[in-house]
Amino acid sequence: MSFGVISCCLGHGGGDHDGHLGAKGGSCIESERRALLDIRSDMYDSGERFSTWIGEDCCRWRGVACDNTTSHVIKLDLHYPYTRHSYTDYWDDDDDIYFMLKEMGASKVNPALRDLKHLKYLDLSMNNFFGSHIPHMIASLVHLEYLNLSNGMFDGLIPPQLGNLSNLHYLDLGGCGVNDLRADDLDWLSRIPSLKYVDMSSVNLSKATNWLHQVNSIPSLEVLRLSCWASLPYIPAPPPPFNLTSIVKLDLSGYSNLNTTILRWLSHASTLVYLDLSDCSGIDIESLQVTLGALSNLKELYLLDDRLEGEIFGMIMNVSSRLKHLDLSWNSLSGDIGQILRSLGSLEYLALDYNNFNGDIREMVKNAPSSLQYLSLRFNHITGEIPQNVKNLTNLEYLNLSYNNITGDILMAFSDLFKLKRLILQGNNISIQIPKIIGNLTNLEYLDLSYNNITGDILMAFSDLFKLKSLILQGNNISRQIPKIIGNLTNLEYLDLSYNNIIGAIPTTIVFGTLNKLCNLSFIDLSFNPIGGELTYLIDALPSCNQGASLWNLNLSSNNLNGPLPSAPYQMIDLSSNSFIGPIPLSFANASYLRILSLSHNNINGSFPSFFCNHSFLEVLDISNNNLSGKIPTCHKSFPVSLQSLHLNHNNLSGKFPSFLKHCEQLVTLDLGENNLYDEIPTWVGENLLSLRVLSLKSNLFYGTIPVHMANLTSLQVLDLSSNNLSGSIPSSLGNFSAMVEIQHDTTSLLDLFNGSGSYGESIVITAKGYDIQYTTILSLVTSIDLSNNNLSGEIPRELTKLHGLHFLNLSKNHLGGTIPGKIGFMEQLESLDLSMNNLTGEIPSSLSSLTFLSHLNLSHNNLSGRIPTAGGQMSTFLGDPSIYDGNEYLCGTPLPECPGDAAHQSPAHEHEQKNGDRLETVWEITSIVMGFVVGFWSFVGTMIMKQSIRMAFFRVFDKAYDWCYVHLAVGCARLKSKQQSVT
Incomplete structure (x- = not known):
């Protein structure tokens, strides 16, 4: 069994899962064939899942294998195939699986399962058994060696009878955020001595107070996963003597009661190769260093979001020299990134996202081990220009330096990294034109240069990246037209050019070209650009895709698009804030899986179409700020029962309150404002x-x-x-x-x-x-x-x-x-x-x-x-x-006139304040007169000194002026004296 990275939510740790299972007998036993058909009758069928379940020989059915000698069914794999989209860098497996299962039809475990008494392998994972308990009858399948019920949406108490499965080697009951199982005691687990793999992630173990002692009694355990907030109780000192002598992989992530006792106990796990203590509070960094120093075989270490603080160098010096994989993201660790990399000579995977690391990227590259395949340092404080010697990292496949302070002509430096598949430089200070040499990255699948200051004819530079699946250039200063040559990117699935200054019309090659077609595009976001022209030709070309169009998300909002609305074969459409005209096309009725439709702020007219009643998957409908008129239709037989947001405001709609909304019990937002509804x-x-x-x-x-x-x-x-x-x-x-x-x-x-x-x-x-x-x-x-x-x-x-x-x-x-x-x-x-x-x-x-x-x-x-x-x-x-x-x-009262009686009932303090105000006014008047006199006097004196003619003229009128000034000055002084006496 391989003990590499096994996703806590995918849960397939062994066996064939593609349906081509190992041994097959010449024929199958009729009673078991009938049992299989009964089991199938209660399983959700997407249409192709049981397509091979025909004919008499059930041993040849997909997911079924029989013993070569006895012809008994020994293997039944009914896991639902799960595929991830490749274009999203921040995908959340847990939520993705949960919503996929919610949309999947319900299944049940048919009692006929007990008739397959010779089963050794049973996989029912990734099905929707929503609200069902794990059937007790599984415990009667005593020959089981492999049991996988992960991500089945089971709930309730795990039946302790599973302890009867004495031959079990592999047990997976995990399901992060999907299952709702609990176990009040793990004594039944300790009764299965042959167990090698146990995954009970997300199982509520809050009442299993003796969990460590019971797990510790299974020395054959090689893999133990109790992650995803399993609510493990606190373990007081002293812990039991360490007995997991075969343990290779241990995942206790989300353990909020982790303490020094557990860390001391773990220091005896000398066979441990993989350790995940992510999202565990209460970790003592000094005790952690001691534990890491004792784990001499450790190759993979995860300490994400543990609220670790301080310099990292002491901890790095204690980790195993064999360490290949290190993830310390989402902490508050600090240190010089160049010095850190110098100490990790054989590392292949390093993630230090969301910390406080600093340093010059040139030192980082110089000291980085050439063995690095994955390097992620987003949201730190790394500065400088990436040097040319980054080409020495010849094994690098993933690089994420988002939200640092990286500058310069960096893409020239990357042009020799031929193995690079994902390059993410979002949110830096890159201010260049993309060179044609970027086309050397022939294996590049994901490129994100969003929120920089990139300019130029950028899309021409990417035309040779034939393997590119995701291109994200959001929030730059790209001001050219989208070139027709973009049609060369035939593997492109995700295109985001929003928040730029892209001009002109959308080329037809974004959907079809002479030789190539972008038929794999599933997500297009060109919003917030000055793109013009019409769209109907773009959408009408989609049927030319041989396998059918993959496009499900089209966002062209806030552009200068005009003409009639295109048809809508997608799940999510946002054409808001443009200049579209005319009615909503009848072709929208064929968009049976339509989930989000936003056409607000256009010039759409006509009536509200009745076919929206049939859109049972529709979650958001926004047709606000248009010119729709007439009555809102009454739905009769079918209703948009999934509707969560409805915006019909600012139109000319009339009639009564829409009665179909009575059936829209999931509605969160309802805006019918600014219409003519009468009811x-x-x-x-x-x-x-x-x-x-x-x-x-x-x-x-x-x-x-x-x-x-x-x-x-x-x-x-x-x-x-x-x-x-x-x-x-x-x-x-x-x-x-x-x-x-x-x-x-x-x-x-x-x-x-x-x-x-x-x-x-x-x-x-x-x-x-x-x-x-x-x-x-x-x-x-x-x-x-x-x-x-x-x-x-x-x-x-x-x-x-x-x-x-x-x-x-x-x-x-x-x-x-x-x-x-x-x-x-x-x-x-x-x-x-x-x-x-x-x-x-x-x-x-x-x-x-x-x-x-x-x-x-x-x-x-x-x-x-x-x-x-x-x-x-x-x-x-x-x-x-x-x-x-x-x-x-x-x-x-203030700020209006005073209330009656306010003046008669002024307080002594108020009267004193008024007197002080009068004194201040008197002083100001005296000061003004004196200052005026002084300024005027020296103005005259200065003038006379400078010019004789003026001086003589002045003395001729002096006698008259003297008399006039004397009189007025005497009167002014008398007034001031009188006012001062009245104040005092």
């Missing part, structure tokens, strides 16, 4: 759409009352019913919006679709602080209620003050009466409050002064009275703006 708000909105987080019906013709059941929408964060004809009172139950009671801290997008393989940027416009604000990135943090410009009456419900996490509240332009709730100051997150143009009476509550985040307030045009509270808080910031209190005749 009451249905009560079922608050009964069926319980996942809603955003509901906007603003600027329509809705009438009637606000349904009381709206309060059932406990996840609601944004409610906008403004500018309608709603009447009646505000339901007090709106104070039960749980998501507005709590302060929001989760920055996760409202819609986290496709898990990295593609996503939709959810956004919505909210009127707050007196103007419209579009929220996208932080939308998940926003909470808002806008009921303004309706005919609502009654009092403001006191229950609304329980919404302590509410940011924006607008109840203006209604007929609300009564007083402002006294506890309104308890809404501590409030940033904007508008209660203007109502009939509110009474005083402004003093609690408003405690709102520390309030930046917009409007209480104008009510019947409020009394003194405006100014004591502290944000109210003091509104002292200079009387307009927020306009139209309240009986309000007084």
Whole structure:
């Protein structure tokens, strides 16, 4: 058995998995053939999975093997084939598998399995047995040597009867984030003495307090995986004497109770070749160094995300000289990268991402071992230009230097790395034109140069990279047209040229050419460029691909594209913010797997097409800001039940509230604002759409009352019913919006679709602080209620003050009466409050002064009275703006006129302050006169000294001027003296 890197979520550690299994007898036993057919009847079939299960000889069926002598079925491999996309560098296996299984049809383990009594090998992994328990009958298959139930979405207690499988060598029950299994005790595991491989990743072992002693009693174990947050309990000192004398591979990643006791125990594992302690808290770096120094055979070491801090050099000096594979990513380690590499002479794989390493890349390259095949240093502090001697790293296949401070003409240096398959230099300071010599990298499959300052006719340089599958140049300054020669890249699957200055039209060779076709393209993102022209020819060419088009994600948003909309054979389409015209094509009805469609901000007209009712996979539909008209169709037999986001706002749609939404129970965002919909708000909105987080019906013709059941929408964060004809009172139950009671801290997008393989940027416009604000990135943090410009009456419900996490509240332009709730100051997150143009009476509550985040307030045009509270808080910031209190005749106090009696009841301190002010005014007047006299005097004197004629003229008028000045100066002094006497 090989003990290399075995993915914790793929779980296939041995045996044939391609269906061409070893020994086959001449024929199969009829009873076992019937049992196999029964088993097949309960398994999900994608159409080809059981295509060979025909004929009488079941030993020749794919996934089945029989004993050559007895013809009994001894091997059954029903694992579901799983393939990963190759173009995504940051792919998450766990999430990918989970969503794949969720979309797969359900399977069951048929009881006929017990009839295959001679089975030695059973693999049911990667199937969707969602919610099923592991059947006890498996324990009756006593000849089993290999059992793989990984990633089967099983849950519940692992049957202890599995301890009866005394011949078992291989047991895989793992499933990171997929299975939901638990084991309260591992005593049954210790009763299987022949075990060599055990994977219980993600199994909840929180109650198995004696797990270490029980695992330690199986000296035959070679591989043990208890990773993926298996919730292993704390092991107190002293640990049991080390007994795993055959252990080669150990994975305890995610063990939050790892301590010095375990590290000391591990130091006896001299046979250990592979050790994974990633995501373990509480690691003592000094104890870790001692343990590593004792593991003389260690070749692979994983210490990701262990919150390790400080210099790395001491730990590096203690690792085995045989070390081939080292991953210390996601820590806070530091040190000079050149010195580190000098100490790791035979390393093949090194990942130090997300740390604080520094140094010049020239020293790093000089000291890097030529054996390196994988080097990843993203998000560090490495500087300088990559030197030409990087070509000495002749075995390098993967290089990631993203988000450092790398500069210069680096690609010239890489041109001799003929084995290089992945090159990722995202987010550096590369400012060059790509040379043609980059075409020497003939094995390059993945290239990411995004977010640099690359210019020039870049795509011409890549035309010889025939093996290239992913090309990512997002966020540069590429300003040329896409050349036709791009059609040479026939293996290209992923193309991202977004956020550049690419001009011209999209060439037809992006889909077809004279000799070559880009029929493997599955992801195209050309968004945020000034690309022009029409698109219909591009899409119409797709059928020319012999194997059918692979394209599932097309993003051409924010360009200058025009003409009619193309057809839509994809899963994800974003053509928003262009100038497309005409109706939505009927061909969209054929896009049966359509998941995301965004056509917003175009000039699309016509009616809302009814065929969207049939799109059961549709998750996002955004046709906002267009010219659609007519009624929204009523769905009858089929509904878009997967819909999570619907934006139809800012069109000319009419009619009633769309009734098909009653069946869209996964809906998170619903925006029907700025149309001509005329209806009451249905009560079922608050009964069926319980996942809603955003509901906007603003600027329509809705009438009637606000349904009381709206309060059932406990996840609601944004409610906008403004500018309608709603009447009646505000339901007090709106104070039960749980998501507005709590302060929001989760920055996760409202819609986290496709898990990295593609996503939709959810956004919505909210009127707050007196103007419209579009929220996208932080939308998940926003909470808002806008009921303004309706005919609502009654009092403001006191229950609304329980919404302590509410940011924006607008109840203006209604007929609300009564007083402002006294506890309104308890809404501590409030940033904007508008209660203007109502009939509110009474005083402004003093609690408003405690709102520390309030930046917009409007209480104008009510019947409020009394003194405006100014004591502290944000109210003091509104002292200079009387307009927020306009139209309240009986309000007084700063910034409005003083309240009656204020002058008669001034305090001694206030009087003293006023006297000081008068004295200051007197001093200022005297100073002004004296300064004027001095300046004027010396102006005259200076002039007379310089010029005789002026001096003579001056003395002729001096006598008259003297008399005039004397009189006026005497009068001025008398006034000043009189005023000073009155002040004192």
